[in-house]
Amino acid sequence: MLANLQEHLYKTLPFLKEKKLLVAVSGGIDSIVLLELLKQLNYNISIAHCNFSLRGIESDGDEQFIRDYAHKNNIEIFVTRFDTMHFATDNKLSIQIAARKLRYVWFSQLLEENNLDYLLTAHHLDDSIETFLINFIRGTGLEGLTGIPQQNDRVIRPLLPFTRSEIEMYAKVNNILWREDSSNASDKYLRNKLRHDVVPVLKSLNPAFADSFLQTIANLQQSQSLVNDAAILVYQQLVSEHEGQKHINIEQLKRLPNYKAYLYQWLNAFGFTAWNDIYDLLEAQSGKQVLSANYRLLKNREVLLLEALKPLDKEVYEIGEGVTEINKPFTIKLEMVNEISTYSTKKVIFVNNNLIKFPLFVRKWQEGDYFYPLGMNGQKKKVSKYFKDEKMSLSEKENTWLLCSENQVVWIVGKRADERFKTKDTTNQIVKIEVL
Structure with missing residues (x-):
């Protein structure tokens, strides 16, 4: 197995040789064998071990076993403990999902904080078969049937071509010690039930099942690649971004x-x-x-x-008398001017200072709001009706703000001003209000 892994790494992951690698180690046979193989091949490795505090003294025994291994072999080690049960309860997650979230966030932090290049995990071919079957049973698209990928960004799985039996044989021949996780014997979890009851039947039906599976996965991955290419080409024709x-x-x-x-x-x-x-x-x-x-x-x-999705902003923002600029929920500038130099109902309005009452307020629109649209000769109109006439989407409506004087709408910001506050030729106090 050592020679086969060396050849596999040379052909598919040659860049790892000069990198600093963090190996996720539980203490089980898979991760310990991966450690031994990488050590034999003189890779630059460190160990990361998570104590999930789920199996009491057994979890603590795993941690001590890894610490002793690292000390004996002079390998740098990082260890952390999680209150996994509490985290799962607080976030309404299964124990497996909670543990996965906790460990991968921590792994990512270790990579960044210690200038390490890649995380290596001990997933192997049987894990990929089980993942395929889990996705198949639960229902999935093509990508769910392509097995576990060898690399996801900085996470690499060098043992994917190797079966559990090959790993067990290597450990036995080389007298390698490991810790046995008692939860692996339970059929409480779907993965274990597949491992104990389903996969052995498949292998009995086809002695070359592992090789057949590898070929099938390779074919499906090529099909997925074709699908991805087609999806990108059609996306470019049918989808626009705004x-x-x-x-x-x-x-x-x-x-x-x-x-x-x-x-x-x-x-x-x-x-x-x-x-x-x-x-x-x-x-x-x-x-x-x-x-x-x-x-x-x-x-x-x-x-x-x-x-x-954006959280609904229910705040009301106040513009006090004498204030010339606010920056929430966006930038609005106010300026006293002598005349109307430009006019745009989209970004700039001019209002009669004698008709507005400070403080002004900026808030989201509400059902029942109405205004008198500028240029409609004093006709009253519901804001919701204005939205409908303008054919605004639900998203646009949700992101629309009103500038109000007391309870009166002065401006549907960036869209339409109110007739009641417009300036006249005799107006001597003009406020220019501009949204940026």
Whole structure:
């Protein structure tokens, strides 16, 4: 196995030889064998061990075993302890997900703080098979069937071509000691049930199952690459970007025979899971939306609009008398002028200082707000009706602010001024209000 790993690293990961490597070590057979192999090949390695405090004295025994190993072999070691149960409860996560989040955040910090280049984990071929089966059972797209990748940014898995039996054989022949995690014997977790009950059956049906799986994964990865290329090409034709939003042209999208597949490729990375609801958006009324944890996909007339969710700003910002500038929620400048030099209802308005009452307020619009649009001869209009007439999207409405004098709307900021506060030829106190 040592020679095979050396050849594998030389062919696919030659850059590791001159790098400083952090090896994630639990104390189990996989990570200990990885350590031994890298040590034999004279790689520059450090150890990172997480004590998740889940198995009492057994977890503490794992930690001490790793500390002793590092000391005996003169290898730099980093150790941390997590209250994993508490973290999982507070964040409403499973123990496995909580442990994963905790350790990878810590690993990333270690890389940055200690000027280390890559994190190496001991995932192997059987882990990749189990991940494939878990994704298959739960339902997934093509990318979920491509196995565990050899590299994700700075995380590298050098043992992926090797089976668990090869690792066990190497440990036995070389008299390597390791710690056995008692939780691995339990079928409480799906991965363990697959490991104990399903994978052995597959291997009995096909003695060359591991080799067949590797070939299948290689084929699927090539197919995924083709899908990615096609998704990028079509994306460039159908999707435009505007101020942090992505606009997907619905009419053009529906002309594609496989439009659902394209939507999946474009949106999967944004955490969406309600795919039938997303596909239904194409025929839904304008204003319908589907949410993920951090993003929103909104039907807005002829486009699907994708944007990051923002916390609702319910604050009211005050502009006191004599104030010439505020910078929240955006920059507004006020200036006393003698005449109207330019006029734009988009970025600049001029109002009669005698008609406004300080302090002025900047706030989000609310249902029931109304104003008298400038140039409409004193006709009253609901702000919501104005939005509808202007064909504004839900996102645009949510990001619209009002400048108010007491309870009266002076300006739908950046859009339309109110008739009641306009200047006349006889006005001798003019306030120029500009939004930047």
